[in-house]
Amino acid sequence: MSYAGVTPTARSRAMVRESRHLLFTVAPGATWIIIFLVLPSAYLMGVAFMTNGPYGLPEMPLSLASFERLAGFGFLGWSPGNLYTLLRSLWQTLVSTGLVVIVAYPIAYYISTCREKWRPIMLLLVVVPSWTNQVIRTFGWMNLLAPGTPLSGLAESLGWIAPNMGLYPSNFAVTLGLVYNFLPFMVLPLYAAFEKLDTAQVEAAQDLYASPVRAFWHAVFPQTLPGLLAGIVLVAIPAFGMYVIPELLGGGKGMMLGNLVANQFSGGANWPLGAAGAILMLIATFIGLYAMRRIGKRLGGGEEVVI
Amino acid sequence: MRKRTLKRGLTGFWWFTLAFLYLPLAVVMLFSFNASNSAARFTGFSLRWYERLLGNEEILSAFANSMVLAIVSSVIALGIGCLIGYGMYRHRHRKLGWLIVLIYLPIVLPDIVFGISEMAFFVQIHRLTGLFQPGLGTMIIAHVTFQIPFVALIVYSRFVGLDPTLFEAAKDLYATPAKRVIHFMLPTIKPALISAFFLSFTLSVDDFVISFFTAGPESATLPIYIWGAIKKGVSPEINAIATLMIGAVAIAAIISLMFSRRRQA
Amino acid sequence: MNDTLTLDAAEASRAEAVESTREASSIEMQGLHKRFGRDTVALDGVDLVIEAGEFFTLLGPSGCGKTTLLRILAGLEEADDGRLAIGGRDVTEVPPHKRSVNTVFQSYALFPHLSVRENLAFGLKMRGMSPEEREARVAKIAEFIKLGDLVDRRVDQLSGGQRQRIALARALVNEPDVLLLDEPLSALDAGLRSQLQVELLRVQKRLGMTFVFVTHDQQEAMVMSDRIAVLNGGVIQQVGPPREVYEHPANAFVARFMGHDNLYPISARDGDRLTTALGELTAEAAGEGGLLLIRPETLDLLPGEQAGENQLPATVSERLYRGSHAEYRLEVGETTLQATLNNRGRRLPEVGDRVTVKVAPEDLVTLSE
Numbered sequence: 042m043s044y045a046g047v048t049p050t051a052r053s054r055a056m057v058r059e060s061r062h063l064l065f066t067v068a069p070g071a072t073w074i075i076i077f078l079v080l081p082s083a084y085l086m087g088v089a090f091m092t093n094g095p096y097g098l099p100e101m102p103l104s105l106a107s108f109e110r111l112a113g114f115g116f117l118g119w120s121p122g123n124l125y126t127l128l129r130s131l132w133q134t135l136v137s138t139g140l141v142v143i144v145a146y147p148i149a150y151y152i153s154t155c156r157e158k159w160r161p162i163m164l165l166l167v168v169v170p171s172w173t174n175q176v177i178r179t180f181g182w183m184n185l186l187a188p189g190t191p192l193s194g195l196a197e198s199l200g201w202i203a204p205n206m207g208l209y210p211s212n213f214a215v216t217l218g219l220v221y222n223f224l225p226f227m228v229l230p231l232y233a234a235f236e237k238l239d240t241a242q243v244e245a246a247q248d249l250y251a252s253p254v255r256a257f258w259h260a261v262f263p264q265t266l267p268g269l270l271a272g273i274v275l276v277a278i279p280a281f282g283m284y285v286i287p288e289l290l291g292g293g294k295g296m297m298l299g300n301l302v303a304n305q306f307s308g309g310a311n312w313p314l315g316a317a318g319a320i321l322m323l324i325a326t327f328i329g330l331y332a333m334r335r336i337g338k339r340l341g342g343g344e345e346v347v348i
Numbered sequence: 349m350r351k352r353t354l355k356r357g358l359t360g361f362w363w364f365t366l367a368f369l370y371l372p373l374a375v376v377m378l379f380s381f382n383a384s385n386s387a388a389r390f391t392g393f394s395l396r397w398y399e400r401l402l403g404n405e406e407i408l409s410a411f412a413n414s415m416v417l418a419i420v421s422s423v424i425a426l427g428i429g430c431l432i433g434y435g436m437y438r439h440r441h442r443k444l445g446w447l448i449v450l451i452y453l454p455i456v457l458p459d460i461v462f463g464i465s466e467m468a469f470f471v472q473i474h475r476l477t478g479l480f481q482p483g484l485g486t487m488i489i490a491h492v493t494f495q496i497p498f499v500a501l502i503v504y505s506r507f508v509g510l511d512p513t514l515f516e517a518a519k520d521l522y523a524t525p526a527k528r529v530i531h532f533m534l535p536t537i538k539p540a541l542i543s544a545f546f547l548s549f550t551l552s553v554d555d556f557v558i559s560f561f562t563a564g565p566e567s568a569t570l571p572i573y574i575w576g577a578i579k580k581g582v583s584p585e586i587n588a589i590a591t592l593m594i595g596a597v598a599i600a601a602i603i604s605l606m607f608s609r610r611r612q613a
Numbered sequence: 614m615n616d617t618l619t620l621d622a623a624e625a626s627r628a629e630a631v632e633s634t635r636e637a638s639s640i641e642m643q644g645l646h647k648r649f650g651r652d653t654v655a656l657d658g659v660d661l662v663i664e665a666g667e668f669f670t671l672l673g674p675s676g677c678g679k680t681t682l683l684r685i686l687a688g689l690e691e692a693d694d695g696r697l698a699i700g701g702r703d704v705t706e707v708p709p710h711k712r713s714v715n716t717v718f719q720s721y722a723l724f725p726h727l728s729v730r731e732n733l734a735f736g737l738k739m740r741g742m743s744p745e746e747r748e749a750r751v752a753k754i755a756e757f758i759k760l761g762d763l764v765d766r767r768v769d770q771l772s773g774g775q776r777q778r779i780a781l782a783r784a785l786v787n788e789p790d791v792l793l794l795d796e797p798l799s800a801l802d803a804g805l806r807s808q809l810q811v812e813l814l815r816v817q818k819r820l821g822m823t824f825v826f827v828t829h830d831q832q833e834a835m836v837m838s839d840r841i842a843v844l845n846g847g848v849i850q851q852v853g854p855p856r857e858v859y860e861h862p863a864n865a866f867v868a869r870f871m872g873h874d875n876l877y878p879i880s881a882r883d884g885d886r887l888t889t890a891l892g893e894l895t896a897e898a899a900g901e902g903g904l905l906l907i908r909p910e911t912l913d914l915l916p917g918e919q920a921g922e923n924q925l926p927a928t929v930s931e932r933l934y935r936g937s938h939a940e941y942r943l944e945v946g947e948t949t950l951q952a953t954l955n956n957r958g959r960r961l962p963e964v965g966d967r968v969t970v971k972v973a974p975e976d977l978v979t980l981s982e
Contacts, residue, residue: 052648052693059439066435067447070428070496074450077493081469082461088468148365151358163362170369172597176556176571177590180578181372184379184587189389224369282458284557289578299460306464306561316468319461326458510725516689517722519709521736521787531739535726 086323089316099312107313111321123301127321130298133212134281137219141227141276142269144220149231149268153238164232171225179218179289186214186290210292218286223279227272234268267337274333282322298322373594380587397588407589410573414553417484417569421491422548426541428492429499434533436500437507451501454494463561466490470562483564490562491555495548502547506540546603553597637666637823638700638713638790640686645695647681647847655681656692657847663825663840665700668817670826670834673844674870679827682844683793686825687716700790710739715784716793719800721776723768729779730764736787754786758816774805781813785820792817794826798833810836831871835859843867860908864981868906874951875907879979887979890948894923895974902979911976912952914941914962915969925950925970929962943970 089107091099113124152163170178185192188207196202208214238261246260247253284299291297298318305315383392401407432451436444454462466489470480480486518532534541556571563572570593577586640663647656656678663669671679684690685697688709697705704712715736723732730751737747755764758778763771771779777797784792797813798806814837817824828834834841835855843850843858843866851863862868868876877889879902885895889905899905918926927950931942939961941952950970962968 055691063435063439063442066431066438070432070500071447071450073428074454074493074496077466077469077489078454078457078462079450081465082457084469084472085461085465144365147358147361151362154355154358166366167369169598170373172550172554173373173594174554174556174571174574174590174597176575176578177376177593178372180574180586180590181376183578184375185372221368221372224365278456279458282460284460299458302460302464303561306467312468315464319464322458322461326456330456511720511722513718513720513722514724516687516709517716517718517724518735519689520687520714520716521783522710522739523735524710524739527739531735532724536724538726 082323085316085319087316088312089320091313093311093313098310099316107311107317110311110314111317126296126301127298129212129296130281133215133219133283133287133297134277137216137223137280138273138277140216140220141223142273145224145227145231145272146265146269149228149235152228152232153235160236164229167228168225171222175222175285176289178222179286182214182218182221183209183289186217209290210295212291212295214290215287215295215297218290219280219283222283222286223276226275226279230268230271230275231265232268234265238264270333270336274329278326278329281325376587377591377594379584380591382584382587385584397584400585401588401592404585406568407570407573407585410568410570413484413567414569414571417487417491417559417567418549418552421488421495421552422545424488425492425495425499425548426545429496429544430503430537430541432496432500433503434507436504440508451497454497459557462494463490463558466493466558467561481564482562483567486562486564487559487567487569490558491552494555494558495551498547498551499544502540502544503537506537510536542603550597553593636700637821639663639665640791640823640825641696641698642682643696645682645685645692645697647678647685647690647692654847656685659695659847659849661842661849661852663823665823666821668814668824668826668837668839670828670838670841671844672828672831672834672841672870674829677844678847679829679844680795681847683716683795683825683827686791687714687793688712689716713787713790714793715787715789715791716795717777717780717784717797719796721780721797723771723776723779723783725768727768729760729766729768729771732768732779733764733783733786735783740787750786754782758782758785773801774809777801777809778812781816785816785822789822791823791825794824796827796829799828799830806833813837831859843870845870861978862906862980865904868904868980873906873908875909877905877907877948879903879905885974887977891945891950892925894972894977896977896979897974899977900979902981904980904982906978906980907950907972908976908978909940909951909953911972912950912954913971914952914954915971916962916966917969918967919969921969921971923972923974927968927970929964929966929968932962932964934961943968945970 088099090103090105092102092104092106094100111123111127113120113122148167152160152167155163184190186208187193190207193202193207196208197206202208242264243256243260246256249256281297282299283297284303287295287297287300288303291300298321302315302318302322305311305318378390380397381393381395382390383394383396432447436447436451466486467482470482470486473480474482480489514532514536515528518528523531553570556575559569560572560575563569568576570589574586574590577583640661642659642661645656645659648654659678659682671682673679681690685692686699688704688707688711692705695705696703699712699714723729724735727735733751733754734747737750742750751764755761758781760778760782763775763779768776768779777800780797794813798809801809810833826834826837835858838855840852840854841858842852845866851858851867853861858867859871862871862873865876877891879887879889881888885897885899887894887896887899887905894905896905915924925945927943927945929941930944930949933940934956936956938953938955941954941962943950943952952970
């Protein structure tokens with residue numbers, strides 16, 4: 042009956058076999074991602090702490106100069122250009138995320154109240170435009186907002202813009218482009234939240250709190266909060282790092298962090314400065330993801346949000 | 349009474365939003381058939397821009413590059429991602445947190461950081477060793493990197509949805525390890541593989557930022573060509589090529605969706 | 614055990630026609646040990662011989678090791694220690710795809726990407742049999758299990774009972790030395806379940822194949838088996854024919870698992886005279902154990918108080934009427950006693966009645982803790 046004399050051969054053989062299997066299946070992909078993404082990102086982070094060479098390439102010695110440049114300190118003393126870009130990125134992210142919430146919330150609610158057989162098709166209709174190439178979608182907005190188009194004409198006649206200026210390039214066009222681009226990212230998680238809505242709670246609330254506003258605030262809104270937060274992360278993180286939309290719709294005064302970073306690797310050629318900007322984006326990304334996990338856990342369920 | 353007003357208001361808002369979502373695409377498609385080259389006024393129906401496309405060597409080569417890039421990268425990603433997806437499933441009871449982080453990394457990394465990391469890396473390696481000349485090769489590598497996670501997650505979720513005793517039934521019914529792969533696993537996950545391939549393909553064709561930074565002078569894809577054309581000054585040909593791409597991506601995406609539906613069924 | 618099964622002559626002759634040409638195989642297990650993780654002991658030294666052609670049942674509560682033992686027989690799990698031989702051949706380290714053993718899984722595990730026909734032929738195909746021969750074998754088994762037009766359906770069009778029969782056919786078509794059944798009927802409702810119990814039993818008798826059946830249902834085990842092994846904590850508690858296990862359980866665990874409640878510690882013993890909390894009773898060849906087992910169906914209830922040997926005064930405190938019989942809860946002094954009686958005669962004892970419980974000396978059994 043005792044177990045003492047058992048030889049562990051069969052067990053250890055099976056364990057070796059399983060480990061070899063794990064290695065065989067996982068190693069190619071893991072190695073690929075490590076070599077072609079983890080190493081390059083690590084290299085990029087290293088570049089941020091190097092000195093800018095004469096041809097825009099990084100050189101020794103290590104320094105924090107590029108972070109100082111990012112904060113506006115250059116050879117010619119302090120200039121606010123880069124800081125403006127950073128602040129504009131933050132501002133555009135906030136405004137566009139807010140607008141996306143305002144549009145997506147009623148849309149997600151509306152879809153969840155429609156007949157069940159229509160809902161997948163309605164969701165599909167919301168998502169399909171985002172399958173098209175981002176450049177093409179943004180180009181569509183350029184066509185719509187250019188000088189001489191009906192929309193620009195309308196804005197002119199209302200006195201919003203100077204004659205013959207068109208609605209683009211402008212910060213407004215960038216905001217519009219961002220809202221357009223990220224709307225589906227918000228509708229999907231919000232819809233998932235509305236679909237799971239416990240209607241008994243809503244009815245109880247209607248019973249207990251007389252006004253519909255209070256019923257909404259106490260019974261509906263808290264239940265959709267996880268979906269809302271997931272949507273905010275899905276919108277805000279990529280919006281903060283957006284490159285294509287400000288580049289095409291924003292013009293010189295619409296630049297965002299993504300453009301600042303990209304320019305350092307093409308025309309402007311200051312790799313360390315660009316890398317420092319990239320680190321800023323990474324930090325924002327991981328803060329966003331971390332916040333989502335924490336809040337997601339606190340709101341219970343511990344449910345993973347699938348992207 | 350109040351409820352009905354709300355519902356009517358929402359219905360109106362829904363159609364307004366749909367118009368907002370489809371207007372830019374509709375404009376591109378409409379003006380691709382414009383007889384004049386005005387971007388503001390539609391003067392009549394014509395196919396002249398489509399005819400121009402056929403004569404444009406640059407566009408044809410960009411199209412070829414896009415296709416080669418999408419197909420080759422999707423095939424490689426399918427193989428590698430499929431293995432990881434199965435490995436994640438088979439060893440799901442082990443602590444594989446590091447692997448999950450690794451798999452999600454390409455998904456959560458901002459495009460621009462992804463693109464410039466690869467570019468900086470390839471440029472430096474090229475300077476040191478002569479390998480990784482920017483071009484289709486580096487683009488394929490970059491695309492495979494962001495496609496792997498999607499393939500892996502699709503394959504993994506297909507396996508998780510299966511009755512685990514099926515694997516044992518296959519063993520029990522005399523299937524050797526190789527025959528288990530050929531006669532049981534691959535046919536069972538076939539819908540997931542097809543769906544994953546089309547998703548990878550769509551992601552590749554759709555991508556601009558990462559392609560842009562890893563491309564070489566000769567390897568422009570359609571989005572890169574369009575980008576360049578927009579930057580140079582708008583030509584109505586872009587409307588035509590964009591319309592074709594909208595159509596192609598919509599078809600591929602619908603096929604992917606059909607197979608993912610069947611997967612759930 | 615065969616008397617519970619009535620095989621008519623026609624069926625018996627048909628049975629011969631389809632009977633496998635292979636000899637049935639015996640199974641020998643020696644000192645099988647299996648541990649999961651660090652401290653979960655699934656099997657703690659199992660020695661067992663299953664005879665060729667036997668319908669053998671592994672019975673026990675969940676976590677007792679019965680499924681692990683079955684999986685070791687199938688080769689799906691490797692024992693940490695010990696030997697296993699099937700048909701006289703050592704298969705301890707033979708992988709499942711090289712064992713002539715097939716399993717009917719609890720979830721049936723039919724391949725969703727294949728038709729029923731392809732499911733049935735899967736094992737034959739993996740063994741490299743030609744398509745014509747596969748077709749013939751599948752047709753034969755379909756006729757034998759009476760599958761009818763089920764073979765042309767898709768797997769997702771089948772009901773639970775149909776899936777069960779397809780799973781059985783898919784295993785049997787390979788003509789294995791041994792068929793393993795892992796709670797194959799547990800997902801079915803009661804009516805279908807008893808119908809399939811009979812069908813399964815007939816199949817086994819006709820083929821004469823060795824069946825190893827896993828269940829946690831002692832009723833099912835008794836109906837089906839030639840012999841039963843009761844497991845607990847990875848150790849075999851008792852092996853024997855159903856009647857022996859039910860009427861002469863080896864210990865308190867087996868007795869309780871077989872559904873016995875009337876167990877009383879023996880406080881004093883004088884030859885055949887046993888003293889328990891119930892009072893003094895005379896037993897006949899009851900063995901030397903320290904626990905007295907009184908099976909509820911051996912009791913008789915007499916009206917009123919009647920003195921006599923092995924007669925105890927009692928009060929009826931509960932009656933569960935079950936149609937053909939009724940179950941009574943009786944208070945004998947400070948202790949309770951369960952009795953099961955057929956519902957014969959006009960008057961059944963009512964709750965509150967004073968009665969006399971009577972038991973025959975030869976029906977009393979003792980067992981160890």
